Amino acid sequence: MLCFLLQGDHVALLSSFSEMGLKLRLDFPEQAMDFISVFFRTSTSASEAAEYAKSLGEQRARNMKVLQEKMNLSQKEVKRFNPIDAFPGDMVIFSRVIGLLRGLSTTLDARIVYHDIMRPFAESVLQEKIAKGPSENAQWINDTPVHSDVEAKLRQILVELGNDDKILGIQVCAYKDGEVIIDTAAGVLGRYDPRPVQPDSLFPVFSVTKGITAGMLHWLVDKGKLNLNENIADIWPEFGTNGKNLIKVHHVLNHTSGLQNALANLREENPLLMADWDECLKRIAMSAPETEPGQEQLYHYLSFGWLCGGIIEHASGKKFQEILEEAIVRPLNIGGELYVGIPPGVESRLASLTVDKEDFSKLSKIASRPELPSTFQPENISQLVTVVPALFNMLNVRRAIIPSANGHCSARALARYYAALVDGGLVPPPHSSLSKPPLGTHPHTPKFPSEITSKKQKGKKSKAVGSASKKKGNGYELKMNHSKDFKDGDNGRESNGDGYTRLANDNTGGSSSDASPPKGFAASENSRQNNVVEIFNNPRIHDEFMGVGEYRNLVLPNGKFGLGFRRFSSSDGSFYGFGHSGLGGSTGFCDIKNRFAIAVTLNKMSFGTATRRIIQFVCSELNVPLPDEFSVLSETVPDEESSIFRPMIN
Numbered sequence: 001m002l003c004f005l006l007q008g009d010h011v012a013l014l015s016s017f018s019e020m021g022l023k024l025r026l027d028f029p030e031q032a033m034d035f036i037s038v039f040f041r042t043s044t045s046a047s048e049a050a051e052y053a054k055s056l057g058e059q060r061a062r063n064m065k066v067l068q069e070k071m072n073l074s075q076k077e078v079k080r081f082n083p084i085d086a087f088p089g090d091m092v093i094f095s096r097v098i099g100l101l102r103g104l105s106t107t108l109d110a111r112i113v114y115h116d117i118m119r120p121f122a123e124s125v126l127q128e129k130i131a132k133g134p135s136e137n138a139q140w141i142n143d144t145p146v147h148s149d150v151e152a153k154l155r156q157i158l159v160e161l162g163n164d165d166k167i168l169g170i171q172v173c174a175y176k177d178g179e180v181i182i183d184t185a186a187g188v189l190g191r192y193d194p195r196p197v198q199p200d201s202l203f204p205v206f207s208v209t210k211g212i213t214a215g216m217l218h219w220l221v222d223k224g225k226l227n228l229n230e231n232i233a234d235i236w237p238e239f240g241t242n243g244k245n246l247i248k249v250h251h252v253l254n255h256t257s258g259l260q261n262a263l264a265n266l267r268e269e270n271p272l273l274m275a276d277w278d279e280c281l282k283r284i285a286m287s288a289p290e291t292e293p294g295q296e297q298l299y300h301y302l303s304f305g306w307l308c309g310g311i312i313e314h315a316s317g318k319k320f321q322e323i324l325e326e327a328i329v330r331p332l333n334i335g336g337e338l339y340v341g342i343p344p345g346v347e348s349r350l351a352s353l354t355v356d357k358e359d360f361s362k363l364s365k366i367a368s369r370p371e372l373p374s375t376f377q378p379e380n381i382s383q384l385v386t387v388v389p390a391l392f393n394m395l396n397v398r399r400a401i402i403p404s405a406n407g408h409c410s411a412r413a414l415a416r417y418y419a420a421l422v423d424g425g426l427v428p429p430p431h432s433s434l435s436k437p438p439l440g441t442h443p444h445t446p447k448f449p450s451e452i453t454s455k456k457q458k459g460k461k462s463k464a465v466g467s468a469s470k471k472k473g474n475g476y477e478l479k480m481n482h483s484k485d486f487k488d489g490d491n492g493r494e495s496n497g498d499g500y501t502r503l504a505n506d507n508t509g510g511s512s513s514d515a516s517p518p519k520g521f522a523a524s525e526n527s528r529q530n531n532v533v534e535i536f537n538n539p540r541i542h543d544e545f546m547g548v549g550e551y552r553n554l555v556l557p558n559g560k561f562g563l564g565f566r567r568f569s570s571s572d573g574s575f576y577g578f579g580h581s582g583l584g585g586s587t588g589f590c591d592i593k594n595r596f597a598i599a600v601t602l603n604k605m606s607f608g609t610a611t612r613r614i615i616q617f618v619c620s621e622l623n624v625p626l627p628d629e630f631s632v633l634s635e636t637v638p639d640e641e642s643s644i645f646r647p648m649i650n
Contacts, residue, residue, distance in 0.1 A: 010395030043105035171411035190352030206582030209407030214564025238649030258289030275400035305404025336442025
């Protein structure tokens with residue numbers, strides 16, 4: 001509790017409360033932090049004591065006013081309300097002793113900074129527990145049963161990385177041919193949190209979130225709510241200012257909108273503004289592009305999320321998190337294990353971030369990179385990584401909607417998402433029963449504000465929509481004919497009325513990329529007859545993700561990105577897979593040709609040292625291609641700058 005108080009980590013502080021048995025009746029993290037900080041405050045001299053007591057009284061009055069407003073209590077009720085439900089006995093005695101010591105200090109005019117004295121003792125006790133890595137802790141790897149020989153060997157690799165201090169906490173999950181072959185959790189939840197990582201622990205995954213956000217946008221296209229060739233200003237009128245009227249949906253997905261540095265100034269102005277969703281949407285709508293749309297691919301490291309989020313909300317008429325639930329969470333049955341902005345009640349499952357300082361020290365060796373925006377060069381990232389863990393460990397940031405950087409998930413939820421994408425949207429069979437607790441069993445009742453009003457003109461039909469018939473069941477029955485002309489955008493939909501769509505029978509369809517799926521998998525006739533859930537209906541959805549075939553004119557040729565995803569190419573130049581990695585090492589991707597999907601989540605941020613070793617090993621064992629993002633040019637004379645930079649683009 002002391003260590004997390006001094007770090008300002010609301011999430012971990014609430015976890016420590018839970019572990020000690022200190023129960024609050026309210027979800028007021030800021031007030032909880034204020035409450036505990038009083039116990040560890042620096043002592044004051046006798047002359048200052050009265051003034052300090054007055055300031056504490058004023059702070060309490062402010063907190064009670066917040067309580068009164070949030071709970072709609074009368075003045076009499078708020079005075080009688082006790083926000084503490086249970087207070088552990090040890091804490092009572094401890095606080096009493098601290099109070100007596102502080103009184104003596106004041107009497108003796110001695111200024112004592114109590115947390116400076118206590119912190120080393122608290123840290124040493126925790127470090128004794130956490131320092132017991134794999135070599136000393138038989139429970140370092142979660143004791144879930146092994147799914148395959150590959151997983152058994154991988155666990156030995158994880159032990160080696162743990163003993164080398166390259167892993168603090170980690171999860172790895174992989175699917176092959178629709179089945180789970182790896183689902184391993186290891187290590188601890190944080191630098192000061194010795195609790196073991198479980199299969200359902202939630203890790204912050206940074207830009208891995210972009211792959212999820214992109215999937216939501218493609219889902220709206222598939223539903224006929226949006227067209228990739230549509231001007232954003234047509235669905236989001238406020239966006240059409242300052243020279244942005246020609247920016248289309250596909251420009252944002254391909255990182256070619258010219259808004260790569262939009263809102264970058266928040267880092268200097270006030271990083272906490274990133275947590276204000278409405279303010280960020282307002283500012284992104286007023287931003288100005290630096291280049292003409294479609295001319296240059298520069299990574300939209302922050303702006304991507306707000307751009308996509310604004311498009312999603314205005315095209316659907318619903319809130320961002322509501323579409324996340326409808327498009328991904330519910331169909332995949334991963335409730336409680338994938339969020340963009342966490343809800344109250346999951347704090348005890350959150351991993352805390354820390355940094356591999358040795359790895360990030362290599363940034364000084366990297367020159368400026370033309371592939372990155374001017375505000376996201378190595379020198380900027382070097383400054384960024386010093387504040388990122390503290391910033392993204394904060395509860396108000398974790399609860400914020402930041403669709404480019406603030407996803408929280410387990411590896412098994414993320415792997416299931418990519419396992420569905422690799423099969424063209426076909427939802428895999430239920431996750432392995434060997435994992436405990438079972439995936440999708442967490443109580444999960446997200447609440448959303450009222451629906452927003454769509455900015456589209458009343459009665460206007462999207463170009464992607466053919467015809468919509470009357471409402472049927474919980475969804476709309478959409479009957480369309482697949483057109484070879486992309487501009488018409490019809491995707492051969494047919495709804496069965498249960499809220500999820502099915503792939504219409506289209507023998508003329510098929511992917512025009514070289515990553516054709518194996519016979520009989522994905523949206524087969526057999527799967528339709530068995531009423532299998534599918535997220536997407538477009539038979540060319542892989543082409544859409546990667547920007548190939550009839551979608552090739554929507555992406556910049558030879559760019560690293562397709563339409564929202566980082567794409568992976570073979571030696572002959574054809575694309576075989578896609579995914580997205582995040583700053584610090586977490587990743588999720590799939591290989592279409594080999595029907596393979598994998599996710600890695602971790603909390604010790606690095607330039608992918610551990611992730612690269614894991615991906616290299618698994619790909620080698622399964623004899624599938626290694627994406628260049630995770631490769632090393634030469635084993636004997638490694639190109640250090642290249643091996644550091646490859647994951648940095650994500």
